[in-house]
Amino acid sequence: MLAASGFLTIGVFLALVLSRRVSVLFALTLVPIAAALISGRGAELGELVADGLVTVAPVAIMITFAVLYFSLMIDAGLFDPAVTRILRWAKGDPLKITVGTALLTLLVALDGDGASTFLITVSALLPIYQRLGMRRIVLAGVVCLGAGVMNMVPWGGPTARAMAALKLDSAQLFLPVLPAMIAGICWVLLAAYLIGRSERKRLGVVSVEAGERVKLTGADRVRFWINALLTLALVGCLLAQIADLEVLFLIAFLVALLVNRPSWQGQQELFAKHAYNVVLVVVVIFAAGVFTGILTGTGMIKAMAEGLVAVIPDAGGALLPLITAVAGMPLSLVFTPDAFYYGVVPVLAETSAALGGDPAAIGRAAILGQMTTGFPLSPLTASTFILLGMSKVDLGDHQRFIFGWAFGTTLVMTLVALVTGVL
Numbered sequence: 001m002l003a004a005s006g007f008l009t010i011g012v013f014l015a016l017v018l019s020r021r022v023s024v025l026f027a028l029t030l031v032p033i034a035a036a037l038i039s040g041r042g043a044e045l046g047e048l049v050a051d052g053l054v055t056v057a058p059v060a061i062m063i064t065f066a067v068l069y070f071s072l073m074i075d076a077g078l079f080d081p082a083v084t085r086i087l088r089w090a091k092g093d094p095l096k097i098t099v100g101t102a103l104l105t106l107l108v109a110l111d112g113d114g115a116s117t118f119l120i121t122v123s124a125l126l127p128i129y130q131r132l133g134m135r136r137i138v139l140a141g142v143v144c145l146g147a148g149v150m151n152m153v154p155w156g157g158p159t160a161r162a163m164a165a166l167k168l169d170s171a172q173l174f175l176p177v178l179p180a181m182i183a184g185i186c187w188v189l190l191a192a193y194l195i196g197r198s199e200r201k202r203l204g205v206v207s208v209e210a211g212e213r214v215k216l217t218g219a220d221r222v223r224f225w226i227n228a229l230l231t232l233a234l235v236g237c238l239l240a241q242i243a244d245l246e247v248l249f250l251i252a253f254l255v256a257l258l259v260n261r262p263s264w265q266g267q268q269e270l271f272a273k274h275a276y277n278v279v280l281v282v283v284v285i286f287a288a289g290v291f292t293g294i295l296t297g298t299g300m301i302k303a304m305a306e307g308l309v310a311v312i313p314d315a316g317g318a319l320l321p322l323i324t325a326v327a328g329m330p331l332s333l334v335f336t337p338d339a340f341y342y343g344v345v346p347v348l349a350e351t352s353a354a355l356g357g358d359p360a361a362i363g364r365a366a367i368l369g370q371m372t373t374g375f376p377l378s379p380l381t382a383s384t385f386i387l388l389g390m391s392k393v394d395l396g397d398h399q400r401f402i403f404g405w406a407f408g409t410t411l412v413m414t415l416v417a418l419v420t421g422v423l
Contacts, residue, residue, distance in 0.1 A: 001039075002039070002298070002299055002300055002303035003300070003303035003304045003306065003307035004307075005035055005038070005039050005298075005300055005303075006035075006295060006300030006301060006303055006304040007304060007307075007334070008035070009031055009032055009035040009295065009300065010295075010333070010334050012031050013027050013028070013031045013032075013291070013379065014333065014379075016031065017379070017395055017396045017399075018396045018399065018400065019396075020394075020396055024284060024287070024379075024394070024395045024396075025283060025284055025287050028284070028287035028288055028290060028291045028379065029287050029290050029291070031291075032290060032291050032294035032295060033045065033049075033290070033294065035294065035295075035298075035300070036048060036294050036298055039298060039300075041298050044297070044298075045294075047297070048293050048294045048297035048298065049290050049293055049294065050293070051293045051296075051297055052289040052290050052291070052292050052293015052294065052296070052297070053286055053289045053290065053293065054289075055289055055292065055293065056285050056286060056288060056289035056292075056382050057289075058244065058245075058246050059115070059246075059285055059382040059386075060282045060285045060286055060289075060382075061246040061250070062115065062244075062245045062246035062249055063115075063278075063281055063282060063285060063382075063386055063389070064278055064282055065246065065249035065250045065252075065253045066119050066245075066249045066386075067274065067277055067278050067281060067389070067390070068253050068270070068271075068274060068278060069234075069249055069252055069253040069256055070119065070123040071270075071273075071274040071277070072253070072256050072257070072260055072261070072270060073123070073227055073231060073256065074123070074127065075260075075270070075273075076223065076224070076227055076260050077224070078224065078227045078228060078231065079123075079124060079127055090132075091205065092132065092205050092206035093200060093205050093206075094132060094134050094196055094199035094200045094202075094203050094205075094206070095193065095196035095197055095199070095200045096196070097125075097128060097129070097132060097134065097196065098134075098138060098142055098192050098193070098195055098196025098199060099189065099192045099193055099196055101121070101125055101139060101142045101143060101146075101192065102142050102145065102146050102188055102189055102191075102192035103189075104121055104124070104125070104146075105117065105121050105142065105143045105145075105146030105147055105150075106146045106149075106150055106185060106188070108120050108121055109146055109147045109150035109151070110150060110153065112150070112151065112153045112155045112156035112157070113156075113238070113241075113245075114147055114151065114375060114376065114381070114383035114386075114387075115245060115382070115383050115386050116238040116245065117143070117147045117150075118143060118147065118376075118383060118386045118387040118390060119386065119390065120235060120238075121143050122139065122140075122143060122387065122390040122391050123390065125139055125143075126139060126390070126391060132203065132206050133203055133206060134199055134203065135199070136391045136392055136393050137391075137393050137397055137398060137401050138195055138196075138199055139391050140387055140388060140391040140393045140398055140402070141195065141398065141401050141402035141405065142191075142192050142195060143376070143387060143391075144376035144377065144387065144398070144402050144406060145188045145191055145192065145373075145402065145405055145406060145409060146188055146192075147375075147376055147387075148372055148373035148374065148375060148376055148406055148409060149181065149184040149185055149187075149188050149372065149373060149409055149413075150185075151371070151372040151373075151375055152174070152177070152181050152184075152367050152368075152372045153174075154170040154173075154174045156372070157337055157371065157375075158337055158341065158366070158367050158370060158371045158372050158375075159173065159174055159367050159372075161337055161338065161341035161342065162341050162345060162363040162366055162367055163363070164341075165341050165342050165345050165346050165363070166345065166346065166349055166359060166360065166362070166363045168360055168363060172360050173360060173363050173364060173367070174367075176364060176420075176422040177364045177367065177368065177413070177417055177422055179416055179417075179420050180368065180413040180414070180416040180417040180420070180422070181413065183412050183413055183415075183416040184373070184409045184410075184412055184413040186412075187408060187409050187412040187413075188409060191405045191408065191409075195405070223259055223260060226259050227256065227259065227260070230252060230255060230256060230259075231252075233252075234248060234249075234252045257270075277389070277392075280389060281385060281386070281389030281390070284385045284388075284389065285382050285385050285386075285389075288379060288380070288381075288382055288385060289382075291379065291380070292336060292380055296336070296339070301335060301336060301339040302339065304334065304335065304339075306347075318355070318357065320348055320351065320352045320355075320357060320361075320362060320365075321352070321357070321358075321361040321362055321364070321365040321423040322365070322414070322418070322423060324345075324348060324362055324365035324366055324370075325365035325366075325368045325369060325410065325413075325414040325417065325423060326369075326410070326411070326414060327369075328340075328365065328366050328367075328368060328369030328370030328372075328374070328410065329368075329369030329370065329372075329373050329374040329406065329407050329409075329410040330369075330374070330407070331369075331370055331374070332369070332370055332371050332373075332374025332375055332377065332378045332380075333374070333377065333378050333379070333380070334380075335370070335380070336380045336381075337370070337371040337375075337381075340366070340370050340371065341366065341370075341371075345362060345363060345366050348362045349362040349363065361422065361423050364417065364422055364423060365414075365417070365423055368410055368413045368414055368417060369407075369410035369413075369414075373406045373407070373409045373410045373413075374406065374410075376406075377398065377399050377402065377403060377406060379395060
């Protein structure tokens, strides 16, 4: 009963979002609240919601200061020289910009952290997309593809969870699927090329003037280099993970504020200008906390995991790795990474072992899609809403646009994994 309630809750949520009948904010809050009341957990509703909000609070704090920081840097003209150079290199060609987006994302995503990847890439590239008239959904989609395949690295969340759950090391779990990951990267670049070609067909090669070089005063030049060094230091600290993201962005924003907007009036103007973007993203992240808090606290996600395992017939044991690989990406919309890797994967691995299979193959299969290629589309991860909030794209539109391409990444990697014999 609990598992059915969980699947029904997520099904109703996805149907409402994809049909655009209600906003994501309402779907993330009202649907799980209704499910909790119907399942008789109304008395615990306050506690469940509070637990979920506490979980996402650090992310909400981080995104608040991150959006303010990068908005301040854009206003200060930090990215103008880079935008000018890229526009000159691309010569107004959307195809080059799209492929470049994929390459930049693949590089930045090496740190294995989706939030920092989205913050860095979208902040750097959004002004370029706007100058060329390219669709923001293309930016969000291509970044999604690059970040998804790179989330397979051993220090990324899904692979680390799989290794912990199955007591394996990276040599047993990650290295065997490295050829598949490389194939996935090639697919991402091909997808970016095809998407970029469609943008080129829609827009043509746009004639964009790079603009005259703005002459900076001595004080402006000093501020520019302070901003550049501060941003490089921030990115370095993010990649090195020397502190929590929210702490790093808070400190960086305060320093940037003192450098660029030291007066109270200037600070008020900044907050007034960008408050809408901040509130829009943060409110949705807190709503996602309500959603995951209720589904986790009521035991729905755990029950769904157990129910999923129970329906797999013994005769399907030999196909378990293949089933896990193919189903993993769509199941990112249903299971949180903890629920899947700590709840579903160990049971599937035990079942596979009992039927003469290799338990490690289940772990390898899982990281080909579950919360790797699928995480930037899932409403169950706050990172998704960072990507969408920064690029100003609707969740339903994003899922419709990029789901097939992301699923294609999983299918390509699964095929290579089968050919190389690691599944």
